[in-house]
Amino acid sequence: MSPPVNRIFDRALQRERLARAHPARVVFLLDYAAEELCLRLAAVNRRFANIADIGTPGRQLAERLAEAEHEPILVRLSPSAPDIGRPPILGFVGDEEALPLRQQGFDLVVSALALQGVNDLPGTLAQIRRILRPDGLFLAALLGGRTLTELRMSLAAAEAEIDGGASPRVAPFADLRDLGSLLQRAGFALPVADVEPLTVRYGSMFALMADLRGMGAANALVERRKTPLKRGVILRAAEIYAERFADADGKIRATFEFMFLSGWAPHPSQQKPLAPGSAKMRLADALGTKEIKP
Numbered sequence: 001m002s003p004p005v006n007r008i009f010d011r012a013l014q015r016e017r018l019a020r021a022h023p024a025r026v027v028f029l030l031d032y033a034a035e036e037l038c039l040r041l042a043a044v045n046r047r048f049a050n051i052a053d054i055g056t057p058g059r060q061l062a063e064r065l066a067e068a069e070h071e072p073i074l075v076r077l078s079p080s081a082p083d084i085g086r087p088p089i090l091g092f093v094g095d096e097e098a099l100p101l102r103q104q105g106f107d108l109v110v111s112a113l114a115l116q117g118v119n120d121l122p123g124t125l126a127q128i129r130r131i132l133r134p135d136g137l138f139l140a141a142l143l144g145g146r147t148l149t150e151l152r153m154s155l156a157a158a159e160a161e162i163d164g165g166a167s168p169r170v171a172p173f174a175d176l177r178d179l180g181s182l183l184q185r186a187g188f189a190l191p192v193a194d195v196e197p198l199t200v201r202y203g204s205m206f207a208l209m210a211d212l213r214g215m216g217a218a219n220a221l222v223e224r225r226k227t228p229l230k231r232g233v234i235l236r237a238a239e240i241y242a243e244r245f246a247d248a249d250g251k252i253r254a255t256f257e258f259m260f261l262s263g264w265a266p267h268p269s270q271q272k273p274l275a276p277g278s279a280k281m282r283l284a285d286a287l288g289t290k291e292i293k294p
Contacts (some may be wrong), residue, residue, distance in 0.1 A: 007119050009221060011095070014117055018057055018216035019080035027058065029215065029256060032198060033112040033141040034061040036260060038068065040139060041108075048072060048108035052131065055079055055096040055114030057216065062089050065110065075101070079114070099127045104265075107136040116142040121174065125186035135267035138188065144195060144257040145175040150245040151208065151254065155229075158237035162230070179259055188263025189270050196258045201251040205238040208254050 038061075048069055053062045053076040062076045066088055077094040094100060096111075096118050109128050118124050128138055159165065174182075176195050183191035202208045212218055246252050264270060 009117055009119055011097070011117075011119065014216070015079050017218060020216070027060065028200070029198075030056070030058040030060050030113060033258065034064055036196065036258065037061060037110060037112060037139050037141055038064050040260065040262065041065075041068075041110075041137075044137065046137075048137070050106045050133075051075070051108045051110065052101060052106045053077065054099070054109060054111040054128065056110070056112040057114060058112075059089070061110060061112045062091075065108075075106075077101075096124050097127075099124075099131060101131045103130050104133045104136075106131055107133050109136070109138045111140040111142075113141060113143065115140055116144075116174070122182055122185060125182055125188075129186045129188055129263075129265060132265035134265050135269065136265040138261070138263050138265075140261040142174075142179075142259050142261070144179075144259040146197065146255050146257040149255055150241060150252070151205065154205065154237045154241040154244065155233075157240050158233045159229075162233050162236060174259070176259060179261055183261060183263045186263075187266070189266040191263040192261070194260050196260065198256045198258060200254045200256060201247065202254060203251060205241045205252060208252070 048065075049072055051065055051069065051072050051074045053065070053074065055077055056062065057079055059076070062074055066072065066074050071088070074089050076089050076091040077096065077099070078091050079096075080093065096114055097120055109132055111128075115121060115124060132138060176193050180191055180193040183193065200208075202211075241252055242250075
């Protein structure tokens, strides 16, 4: 029996906020993620006929793939009904943690800005691995550990100063090393995880928070404080944010750390690491130096 999953996020609340906020109104993060994923895909010399988009909270990525590939069968699992998509995209509402898709049914699976919000990321990655055909490709973009670090620090400092303690207000995010290990654990071959930070500037903390609400990305932690932040705490947090993280022109910085993942469903044709001791050239010769033996 698998161990119980620690619930970090209120998934029902996440879906409710996505449906209400309709994140297509605030698209710059999704546009950036879709552009980067398509650039990475363009480097792969292959056409993909059966594609699944898992949980991306917007149609940008699916629509770009439908245009780039030659008449693909493109299935999109959407987190909310208003944003399913339109032909040739076959859209339906579903849950990333319980994929109702056929095993080995796809040669490409993509996901943008969705997987950082699941409670069971190892289990979700394992399910994605199972729906890939042998030698199928998985590409994903999700937010990493430094995302919104300025907002997190400012809110915590203000709450500690005024209330004498702090409650979780910004979601925890995985780091790069953890994600690489999770890809291997899920059974992906040739796993790669890399990071690209994106700094966005705002006129104030309130403008940043308005964008987060527009994306449906407000606090959905299970352990969140159920009462709203006090007005004094919010105002003090905005002051701290401006004091610590403003540029010379007065605009504040907000960090979004993008983690990009790729991995292949194993296949005999894929490259494999050489066996230990099978090298045909000494490292010392390659470096042009003298080997020092113990």
